Amino acid sequence: MDNRDELLRAIKDEVLALKSSPLYAERVKNGVFPVIGEGSHQAKIMFVGEAPGKNEAATGRPFAGAAGKILDELLVSVGINRPEVYITNIVKDRPPGNRDPLPEEIAAYGPFLDRQIDIIQPKIIATLGRFSMEYIIRKFGLEQELKPISALHGASITAQASYGPVLVVPLYHPAASIYNQHLKETLLADFKILKQYL
Numbered sequence: 376m377d378n379r380d381e382l383l384r385a386i387k388d389e390v391l392a393l394k395s396s397p398l399y400a401e402r403v404k405n406g407v408f409p410v411i412g413e414g415s416h417q418a419k420i421m422f423v424g425e426a427p428g429k430n431e432a433a434t435g436r437p438f439a440g441a442a443g444k445i446l447d448e449l450l451v452s453v454g455i456n457r458p459e460v461y462i463t464n465i466v467k468d469r470p471p472g473n474r475d476p477l478p479e480e481i482a483a484y485g486p487f488l489d490r491q492i493d494i495i496q497p498k499i500i501a502t503l504g505r506f507s508m509e510y511i512i513r514k515f516g517l518e519q520e521l522k523p524i525s526a527l528h529g530a531s532i533t534a535q536a537s538y539g540p541v542l543v544v545p546l547y548h549p550a551a552s553i554y555n556q557h558l559k560e561t562l563l564a565d566f567k568i569l570k571q572y573l
């Protein structure tokens with residue numbers, strides 16, 4: 376195991392034992408898993424979603440359900456192999472009924488995402504949806520760049536991470552395109568842009 380593997384393993388152990396989390400009791404009650412993240416620990420791109428849904432909590436894997444199927448298609452469309460990237464969420468446990476994450480949940484799990492970024496040191500952070508866009512842009516002190524996702528999707532914002540520059544690329548959440556073909560086409564176009572940043 377290299378150092379990255381060990382540091383990421385420590386995050387997993389801490390989240391598993393995170394009794395102070397507002398969502399811990401739900402996890403135990405439902406007999407499900409936290410979703411820490413999946414993919415290459417050397418990834419150049421890190422995708423950051425919102426929170427696990429039902430399938431993700433049942434399997435412990437990010438983007439394992441309907442939204443994941445779309446994410447897989449988007450990756451295939453530009454020839455990126457899913458195991459080459461790292462995929463995670465801000466919130467690591469499922470909010471009940473798939474509701475939006477609450478500010479206190481984002482506050483409880485955000486520091487784990489921050490550590491994942493510092494360990495993996497991606498060149499690009501692609502945010503999936505409004506919550507992760509806002510979290511990542513604020514985290515890097517770039518709130519003056521914040522606009523609605525309809526204005527920022529596909530853009531690239533250079534941020535200074537602890538390890539050097541990182542490109543933040545806001546994208547729509549794949550789930551938003553399930554019943555919206557226009558958004559699906561926008562996502563396909565934005566993935567072509569993303570591939571060029573690689």
Ligand code: URA
Binds near residue numbers: 424550
């Ligand atoms: N939606 C997310 O934001 N993350 C997942 O892992 C699955 C669905």
